[in-house]
Amino acid sequence: MGELLRDDAELILAERRYQAIADILESTLTKGEGKWTYTDMFDHVFLHKALGIPIFLAMLWAVFQFTFSLSEPFMVMIGMIFGWLGGLAEELIANPHLASFVAGGIFDGLGSVLVFVPPIFMLFLALSLLEDSGYMARAAFVMDRIMYKLGLHGRSFIPMMIGFGCNIPAIMATRSIDNEKDRMITILVNPLISCGARLPVYVLIAGAVFGAKYAGTVIFSMYLLGMVLAIVMALVFRKTLFKGKPSPFVLELPAYVVPTAKTTILHMWERGKWFLVRAGTIIFGTVIVIWFLSVHPWAATAGGEMIGNSYIASLGHFLEPIVRPFGWDWMAAVALLFGFLAKEVVVGTYGILLGVEEGAVGASLVSLGLFTPLTGLAFMAFILIYVPCVATIGVVAKETNSYRWAAFVVVYLVALAFIVSGLIIGIGRLLGFS
Amino acid sequence: MITVAIIGNPNVGKTELFNRLTGMKQHVGNWPGVTVEKKTGTFTYRGEEIRVVDLPGTYSLTAQAADELIARNYIVDEKPDVVVDIVDGTNLERNLYLTLLLLELEANVVIALNRWDMVKERGIVIEVDKLSELLGVPVVPTVAPTGEGAEVLKEVVMKAAKEKEVRRKIVMGYGEDVERPIGVVEDAVRKDASLSGRYPPRWLAIKVLERDGQVLKLVEESPxxxxxxAAVK
Amino acid sequence: MADFDTGTGKTLGIYTSALGLLYLVFGLIEIFGGSGEQVPGDLFGGFALVVIAATYLIGVKGVLRGRHQGLSLLIGGLFLSAVFGVLYLLIIGADGLMYLLGEAEELPGLVDLRPAIWFFILSLPLVYTARKLTKRITW
Structure with a gap:
């Protein structure tokens, strides 16, 4: 960095200050006839004192509505293809072990995860649009107003938005926060921002227990719950572990641009690719393990027909007491356990354990009485809060340079998950839901 | 008692506005150790007494010039509740430079956008709300000779003094290439709790990079x- | 001092207030449980309609006076109207696809045209007028 600043730092800095002034005046000052630009006009609305934050929330709702509603038919198509392939495999493959592996492991397990390619790509498409157009920077600016009051740094907001995609790049993005305390707080709360991997679980559970009509509202509430919890926890950390004030917000408002199809799609692909890579690696690996445990001992389960006799059922029954108070069964216990590796696996686990076609997983969750609206809601909240995934914890360790902080994140998130889900169940039962 | 410092570039109507605010209750002396005139005055607003200190008119806040150093030291050492930055509305390009420096000092700035009458006369349009939003400080249009805006200014100053602690701070970014070294030096500066407690760490970091004589001396004394x-290297 | 012709401003202002009120009323209905099939209960969807309403209504005063500030809010409102109008149109398209896939009982019909779509269509004349007023505006 030296060469640039060694001798003429003063000059360079002065120059940059004048540049900043020019940028500010560009959008606030007009000489002569009072010429307005479109940038001025949109800033007047998006940075509006009263409207700024509501507009941001409305835009967020549009993003999620876009994601859920538009991806539905595409999910159905993928589900149909996998269902058909699975049936074909069962017919054509003679070896019962191999047939079970292909039908149960690959098509029911991995297939039920891959079904979620459309919503995840749609989410990334919408987020890329917001970012590339220059709106996201305005949203950060507007949110800084309340974030600052709460002792949070305005820059924390950008990692939060990135976290809606994936917590890993979000935590890496905190490097742009210079102040160490601000940065630590932002890292510690980021796992609470609901990432794309959690979306499949919400879609599955909310769709099953709340029906298409209310699923969108419930899922969006999960995202809001995540944001609220992140802000609350940040406030707690600010008051306890990292006392002090947030450092000043650094002002940077990029120009608005009409995003081109090419850059937006590239942007979407770059982020979405991660989901495909995960599906091919960690998710696939975990799913195979779950399938294996669910069909063995082979004789006792009759090749996976009687899942109650399988190893995974024993494991689940062993863990069940922990989740029983929430009204969840052993399958949920197993799903949560393996979900620690990657959240999408939760969906894959149900795909294997229920042994039904991708499209039918949700329906059987309800018909088998595994979830009621109340226990389903608590389950979604638990999924939202308890530990994002192994990879995120790894990044926390790397970025904070400490395994202790990584362990701290796991502990506080699990504790918080038990508290919040417990509250949902407790309050729900008081209100007469079951 | 609330203390308000008034600062601005030379010839922006600072003295006029100072007189407007304080009326006849003024006291003229010298800044300690130098022969620069120091004017203080008081006024009462809604039953509260407010002390006003007139800082020397400057374009910048470097350590090289005596009056700039007086102004700067007063702001960092005495920490006035509010710093009213008087800005010539007809020459924002030059005047806002000082404003940015004040924001870097994390002063509780209120901008008096003076010569508002001239601004209107010349057909200049300033988006006051947006300017205030972007800089994160209140902006009050004023006309010093007629006293227009002085009452609003008083009210805004009072409000700013009360909300000093919750104020949202905004500073400008220097661009990634410069922000990186600033961040590195800032982290190093923060290790010295007493130094970073007295002065804004980001400001110290910027001044270290600028080789500011006074700040370098402070750093010399730091453990x-x-x-x-090493962070500067 | 007006930035554009206040005569146009008056027409625009009246139309904008009417549109804003429509958004407000239907937004509130959606928030508080909806009414019939045409206006389904939708908490956040209703909230979005109320936000659009607020954007229009806050801008009305400025529009009547022929100020840029008002015009900005009007254009911002139109932008939001378009976002939600197009969004719900796309959703109808998705519902149609669901029908073709055999996942839905019936093709989406007129009853599925949410208020956001009707109001988006109603806001189109404003786009035309606003476009005329902003002809000389650059980015």
Missing amino acids: HRAEIM
Whole structure:
């Protein structure tokens, strides 16, 4: 960095200050006839004192509505293809072990995860649009107003938005926060921002227990719950572990641009690719393990027909007491356990354990009485809060340079998950839901 | 008592506005150790007494010039509740430079957008709300000779003094290439709790990079000087 | 001092207030449980309609006076109207696809045209007028 600043730092800095002034005046000052630009006009609305934050929330709702509603038919198509392939495999493959592996492991397990390619790509498409157009920077600016009051740094907001995609790049993005305390707080709360991997679980559970009509509202509430919890926890950390004030917000408002199809799609692909890579690696690996445990001992389960006799059922029954108070069964216990590796696996686990076609997983969750609206809601909240995934914890360790902080994140998130889900169940039962 | 410092470039109507605010209750003396005139005055607003200190008119806040150093030291050492930055509305390009420096000092700035009458006369349009939003400080249009806006200014100053602690701070970014070294030096500076407690760490970091004489001297005295200077390298 | 012709401003202002009120009323209905099939209960969807309403209504005063500030809010409102109008149109398209896939009982019909779509269509004349007023505006 030296060469640039060694001798003429003063000059360079002065120059940059004048540049900043020019940028500010560009959008606030007009000489002569009072010429307005479109940038001025949109800033007047998006940075509006009263409207700024509501507009941001409305835009967020549009993003999620876009994601859920538009991806539905595409999910159905993928589900149909996998269902058909699975049936074909069962017919054509003679070896019962191999047939079970292909039908149960690959098509029911991995297939039920891959079904979620459309919503995840749609989410990334919408987020890329917001970012590339220059709106996201305005949203950060507007949110800084309340974030600052709460002792949070305005820059924390950008990692939060990135976290809606994936917590890993979000935590890496905190490097742009210079102040160490601000940065630590932002890292510690980021796992609470609901990432794309959690979306499949919400879609599955909310769709099953709340029906298409209310699923969108419930899922969006999960995202809001995540944001609220992140802000609350940040406030707690600010008051306890990292006392002090947030450092000043650094002002940077990029120009608005009409995003081109090419850059937006590239942007979407770059982020979405991660989901495909995960599906091919960690998710696939975990799913195979779950399938294996669910069909063995082979004789006792009759090749996976009687899942109650399988190893995974024993494991689940062993863990069940922990989740029983929430009204969840052993399958949920197993799903949560393996979900620690990657959240999408939760969906894959149900795909294997229920042994039904991708499209039918949700329906059987309800018909088998595994979830009621109340226990389903608590389950979604638990999924939202308890530990994002192994990879995120790894990044926390790397970025904070400490395994202790990584362990701290796991502990506080699990504790918080038990508290919040417990509250949902407790309050729900008081209100007469079951 | 609330203390308000008034600062601005030379010839922006600072003295006129100072007189407007304080009326006849003024006291003229010298800044300690130098022959620069120091004017203070008081006024009462809604039953509260407010002390006003007139800082020397400057374009910048470097350590080289005596009056700039007086102004700067007063702001960092005495920490006035509010700093009213008087800005010539017809020459924002030059005047806002001082404003940015004040924001870097994390002063509780209120901008008096003076010569508002001239601004309107010349057909200049300033988006006051947006300017205020972007800089994160209140902006009050004023006309010093007629006293237009003076009452609003008083009210805004009172409000700013009360909300000093919750104020949202905004500073400008220097661009990634410069922000990186600033961040490195700032982290080093923060290790010295007493130094970073007295002065805004980001400001110290910027001044270290600028080789500001006074700040370098402060760093010399710090037990963490080796780390800080290593960060500059 | 007006930035554009206040005569146009008056027409625009009246139309904008009417549109804003429509958004407000239907937004509130959606928030508080909806009414019939045409206006389904939708908490956040209703909230979005109320936000659009607020954007229009806050801008009305400025529009009547022929100020840029008002015009900005009007254009911002139109932008939001378009976002939600197009969004719900796309959703109808998705519902149609669901029908073709055999996942839905019936093709989406007129009853599925949410208020956001009707109001988006109603806001189109404003786009035309606003476009005329902003002809000389650059980015």
